[in-house]
Amino acid sequence: MTIPPKDLLSSSGLVIVDKPAGMTSHDVVGKLRRAFSTRRVGHAGTLDPMATGVLIVGLERGTKFLAHMVASTKSYSATIRLGQATTTDDKEGTRISCADANVLAQLDDAAIHDALTHFRGQIMQRPAKVSAIKINGKRAHERVRAGEDVVIPARPVEIMRFEILEIRRGTDTAVPVEYSDEIPPAPADEVGFIDIDVEVDCSSGTYIRSLARDLGEHLNVGGHLTQLRRTAVGPFTLDDALPLDALEENPVLSLSLDESLIRCYPTLEITEAEAADLAKGQWLQPRKLTGVHAAVAPNGQAIALVKEQGKRLASVFVARPSTL
Known part of the structure; x- marks a missing residue:
């Protein structure tokens, strides 16, 4: 009886984590290093x-x-x-402005x-100023925490869908700590x-976060993010x-390395040779x-990502090099 060779890449692949709140992505990596x-x-x-x-690990x-993953x-x-x-454009930051309750009352759902x-x-x-974008080799949030006034240039993005599921109105009696000149303070009970x-x-x-901030600025009432869940x-x-x-x-792996390449790219069937x-x-x-393809051998293994040059x-990436 012939024993098939052990696949040396059986422990390689992706883990798709549903990240809990209150942890950094680096914290998740640390826990998975210990677990695996x-x-x-x-x-x-x-x-x-x-x-x-969704956090891809x-x-x-x-x-x-990860450097070649299509996302x-x-x-x-x-x-x-x-x-x-x-x-910070989210609930973790200090409140810097509040709109008057009468102003909000005049802002209807249609608007x-x-x-x-x-x-x-x-x-x-x-x-956002507290993003992880690097400015001259140092992340923006690190510069902000060091007391620097950070200005990040605008850049192009695309919003394919931006839909409202529900609108709720309420009051908050907490006294704002700071106010901007554009939006005057409101009484604590309003x-x-x-x-x-x-x-x-x-x-x-x-x-x-920036989308929340910009929507609030567009409506002249201010805005920030209070909850965020990445779904895909x-x-x-x-x-x-x-x-x-x-x-x-x-x-356990969510997807093997073979499954990961095949999920992310169109496939190209190749011979054993x-x-x-x-x-x-x-x-x-x-x-x-056209574009990058996952080259898949007859045994179903994804050997490499290939592109016509x-x-x-x-x-462009050899998943299964002969040296392994």
């Missing part, structure tokens, strides 16, 4: 501590695939609070729905707000995700393909 007993763990697409939902050789679109469910602005039309399609968005539950489909690089990253959704505590108890060539870093004859079909 490996240092080779990385994540793609940082989620703020207050946010929950790579294990072993899956960490190298051009993301989806979120969120709650935006209109009538109050904060220093809010109409305002959303200005934030659909291709727009220019200014990221501080109101409008919470809107929304769903957003957007391009990668879009900040939902590219082809991966909450249906693929597992709670972190469940993964700590039973550490072609698979051997790609595994060695060699190129194949062109096939008139001139007169050759070359690998």
